[in-house]
Amino acid sequence: MTQKVALITGVTGQDGAYLARLLLDKGYMVHGLKRRSSSFNTGRIDDIYQDIHEADARFRLHYGDMTDSTNLIRLVQETQPDEIYNLAAQSHVQVSFDTPEYTANADAIGVLRLLEAIRLLGLGQKTRFYQASTSELYGLVQETPQRETTPFYPRSPYGVAKLYGYWITVNYRESYGFYACNGILFNHESPIRGETFVTRKITRAVAAIELGKQDKLYLGNLDAKRDWGHARDYVEGMWRILQQPEAEDFVLATGETRSVREFVERAFAETGRQIVWSGEGVEEVGKDARTGKVVVEIDPRYFRPAEVDLLLGDAAKARAKLGWEPTTSFPDLVKEMVASDLALLRSGGSLGTGAE
Numbered sequence: 001m002t003q004k005v006a007l008i009t010g011v012t013g014q015d016g017a018y019l020a021r022l023l024l025d026k027g028y029m030v031h032g033l034k035r036r037s038s039s040f041n042t043g044r045i046d047d048i049y050q051d052i053h054e055a056d057a058r059f060r061l062h063y064g065d066m067t068d069s070t071n072l073i074r075l076v077q078e079t080q081p082d083e084i085y086n087l088a089a090q091s092h093v094q095v096s097f098d099t100p101e102y103t104a105n106a107d108a109i110g111v112l113r114l115l116e117a118i119r120l121l122g123l124g125q126k127t128r129f130y131q132a133s134t135s136e137l138y139g140l141v142q143e144t145p146q147r148e149t150t151p152f153y154p155r156s157p158y159g160v161a162k163l164y165g166y167w168i169t170v171n172y173r174e175s176y177g178f179y180a181c182n183g184i185l186f187n188h189e190s191p192i193r194g195e196t197f198v199t200r201k202i203t204r205a206v207a208a209i210e211l212g213k214q215d216k217l218y219l220g221n222l223d224a225k226r227d228w229g230h231a232r233d234y235v236e237g238m239w240r241i242l243q244q245p246e247a248e249d250f251v252l253a254t255g256e257t258r259s260v261r262e263f264v265e266r267a268f269a270e271t272g273r274q275i276v277w278s279g280e281g282v283e284e285v286g287k288d289a290r291t292g293k294v295v296v297e298i299d300p301r302y303f304r305p306a307e308v309d310l311l312l313g314d315a316a317k318a319r320a321k322l323g324w325e326p327t328t329s330f331p332d333l334v335k336e337m338v339a340s341d342l343a344l345l346r347s348g349g350s351l352g353t354g355a356e
């Protein structure tokens with residue numbers, strides 16, 4: 001069998017790193033698009049990076065950007081991929097309120113640029129396309145649990161940009177017969193989750209508080225509910241979505257929802273701390289039940305102009321057609337993330353700055 005070739009945009013992100021590993025394990029030649037940065041941005045993939053001078057290197061990185069059409073066209077032309085996984089995005093919902101235009105450029109028009117690259121190069125019948133769509137499309141939810149047929153109502157510039165990405169993918173499938181699919185993925189996390197998403201922000205703070213390197217954790221809305229799974233399971237789902245006889249869209253979710261508050265409680269419990277809540281609204285605090293010290297405070301700056309209150313996915317279609325199941329429970333996910341952040345800090349890892 002000839003070796004399959006994959007192109008992953010966003011390869012330096014959480015999902016890109018897990019997916020690159022998965023595809024390399026399956027024998028693929030993997031090309032990844034990375035952005036030029038003034039500091040190293042390949043920390044998540046350094047261990048799988050192979051020296052380009054090695055003749056049999058199966059993992060290659062290329063500079064590029066979702067805002068640069070000619071770059072994307074050249075990359076698709078050079079790599080002639082069997083599968084493209086479009087994971088690149090300005091993926092932070094709150095940041096999208098600060099950078100709405102850039103978010104639209106990268107997350108919406110970026111998808112169009114890649115699809116056009118495939119079309120212009122005449123690869124429409126060869127290259128399968130995966131678009132990283134999101135449960136943020138549901139936003140102000142119209143139905144619970146959310147499934148493939150639930151109407152969308154995005155609540156952020158990020159969600160609105162991703163809505164375009166979703167529909168342009170459907171449109172190229174219907175207009176030109178592309179094998180192009182949306183994975184509508186609910187939140188998925190891991191020890192290499194970006195440090196400013198709420199789960200990782202919490203597990204890093206819990207580890208830092210345990211080791212005496214930080215006093216408090218500042219958060220926004222504790223009552224938002226999310227359907228949290230493990231990124232490892234979700235990249236397996238992405239791959240399965242592109243292996244079907246027909247191109248279709250799929251929800252990937254665990255079918256369980258928890259509040260940010262529950263995540264906080266569970267994470268602190270990993271270090272033997274029970275959290276007791278008192279006060280209301282922005283005055284609410286979480287205290288360590290044993291010492292009485294305040295370890296969680298509310299900072300209004302982390303509230304969003306418009307919030308997504310409740311997400312809960314129904315992955316019945318993925319179960320039936322892809323044989324996909326999440327394998328990591330919520331307690332195990334939290335346990336793994338806290339343990340990893342404790343190990344990282346103990347080994348001298350830095351807390352970094354600007355943790356939102």
Ligand code: NDP
Pocket residue numbers: 009010011012013014015016033034035037041064065066067086087088089090091092106132133134135184185186187188189194
């Ligand atoms: P990350 O934020 O960890 O990674 C995003 C990746 O996109 C990084 O490699 C980043 O590069 C790259 N990127 C950002 N902007 C550009 C650009 N203009 N040009 C090229 N590359 C760019 O996200 P995740 O891995 O968590 O998510 C992957 C995808 O899935 C994203 O599209 C996200 O919106 C979507 N998604 C994620 C979910 C989740 O829960 N994780 C759920 C549903 C959808 P750099 O490293 O240089 O910043």
Ligand code: GDR
Pocket residue numbers: 091092093094133134135136185186187188196197198199201218219220221222224225226260302303304307308356
């Ligand atoms: P989300 O993830 O917006 O769901 O998008 P995030 O972890 O940022 O927020 C989840 C919920 O937690 C609340 N929250 C806070 N969030 C952050 N980041 N920081 C805080 O201090 C804080 N306090 C409370 C938020 O208000 C929100 O309700 C993620 C991203 O990966 C998207 O790219 C992806 O599409 C969706 O998941 C599915």
